[in-house]
Amino acid sequence: MLKEKKIGLIGAGSMAASILAGLTEKGEILPQNIALINRCNQKRLQELTQLYGLNEENNKPERILEADIVILAVKPKDVAEVLKCWGNRFRQGQLIISVIAGISTSFLESGLKEKLAVIRVMPNTSCAVGLSATAVCSGKWVRPEDMEIACHIFSAIGSVFVVQEEMMDAVTGLSGSGPAYFYYMVEALESAGVHAGLSAAAARDLTVQTLLGAAQMLVKTGKEASQLRREVTSPGGTTMAGLEVLSRYRFDEAVIQAVLRAKERSREMGRDFASSR
Numbered sequence: 001m002l003k004e005k006k007i008g009l010i011g012a013g014s015m016a017a018s019i020l021a022g023l024t025e026k027g028e029i030l031p032q033n034i035a036l037i038n039r040c041n042q043k044r045l046q047e048l049t050q051l052y053g054l055n056e057e058n059n060k061p062e063r064i065l066e067a068d069i070v071i072l073a074v075k076p077k078d079v080a081e082v083l084k085c086w087g088n089r090f091r092q093g094q095l096i097i098s099v100i101a102g103i104s105t106s107f108l109e110s111g112l113k114e115k116l117a118v119i120r121v122m123p124n125t126s127c128a129v130g131l132s133a134t135a136v137c138s139g140k141w142v143r144p145e146d147m148e149i150a151c152h153i154f155s156a157i158g159s160v161f162v163v164q165e166e167m168m169d170a171v172t173g174l175s176g177s178g179p180a181y182f183y184y185m186v187e188a189l190e191s192a193g194v195h196a197g198l199s200a201a202a203a204r205d206l207t208v209q210t211l212l213g214a215a216q217m218l219v220k221t222g223k224e225a226s227q228l229r230r231e232v233t234s235p236g237g238t239t240m241a242g243l244e245v246l247s248r249y250r251f252d253e254a255v256i257q258a259v260l261r262a263k264e265r266s267r268e269m270g271r272d273f274a275s276s277r
């Protein structure tokens with residue numbers, strides 16, 4: 001489905017790299033059909049071009065205009081500039097997919113001359129290994145076939161959840177930012193392992209395998225996290241002792257507040273950068 005499509009990517013940062021990594025690894029796209037452009041950092045552009053076997057000749061504005069699908073992968077603060085530069089130039093029939101946090105489809109649509117299909121998605125960096133949790137929502141002019149294409153792209157690199165746009169800030173706070181919460185937990189566990197007397201390498205390996213095993217248990221058994229937690233926790237045992245400390249330090253409250261703050265930040269970014277145009 002995607003092999004016949006030309007894809008333009010605006011912004012060659014972490015997210016573009018994760019998407020390219022996942023799609024090329026899966027053989028879903030033909031590298032010669034990709035056009036990638038980046039502002040300022042041409043070294044970064046060359047790096048990704050080499051890494052994913054793209055054709056350097058395609059990395060030009062005119063190729064972006066020829067693309068069937070254009071993925072906007074710039075930071076929210078740069079969206080106004082992108083719309084200024086491209087808003088009048090995108091042509092009828094192009095599908096615009098934005099991964100930009102906080103920026104609504106209506107804001108993007110209002111910056112485009114044509115009535116184009118705009119799809120907003122919130123993936124996470126686990127695209128790179130085909131395991132993103134990606135939420136997708138549609139703008140005003142999106143047809144079912146456009147949605148199908150967007151879902152196809154992101155289901156090649158993880159799981160796709162179609163949501164109403166009002167949910168996007170919450171999704172961003174939970175699964176968009178989510179990998180970082182788990183990495184933070186892993187950092188803390190690694191450090192805890194070292195404090196407990198393990199080597200750094202052993203602490204890392206044990207932590208990562210434990211995380212992987214816990215994730216697979218959730219997926220494969222279908223059990224609730226609370227039940228799996230109870231199954232680990234012997235009465236009066238070590239887990240109970242450890243969990244009591246996490247509870248005393250209000251671990252769950254910290255996590256809830258983190259997600260709510262990230263959700264709010266997504267809203268703020270939408271407001272700030274939309275009003276700066």
Ligand SMILES: NC(=O)C1=CN([C@@H]2O[C@H](COP(=O)(O)OP(=O)(O)OC[C@H]3O[C@@H](n4cnc5c(N)ncnc54)[C@H](O)[C@@H]3O)[C@@H](O)[C@H]2O)C=CC1
Nearest residue numbers: 011012013014015038039073074075076078099100101123
């Ligand atoms: N990093 C993540 O985990 C996730 C990021 N996102 C969203 O993806 C978007 C990109 O994020 P990252 O890749 O992390 O940012 P990044 O800063 O790594 O990459 C953005 C790239 O866009 C380029 N750029 C800026 N203005 C440009 C312009 N006018 N034309 C062409 N290129 C331009 C920059 O030079 C930079 O290389 C953001 O809006 C972010 O909210 C969404 C989900 C997860």
Ligand SMILES: O=C(O)[C@@H]1CCC=N1
Nearest residue numbers: 101124172176177178
């Ligand atoms: O931190 C950010 O703003 C982006 C959006 C979700 C993940 N990274």
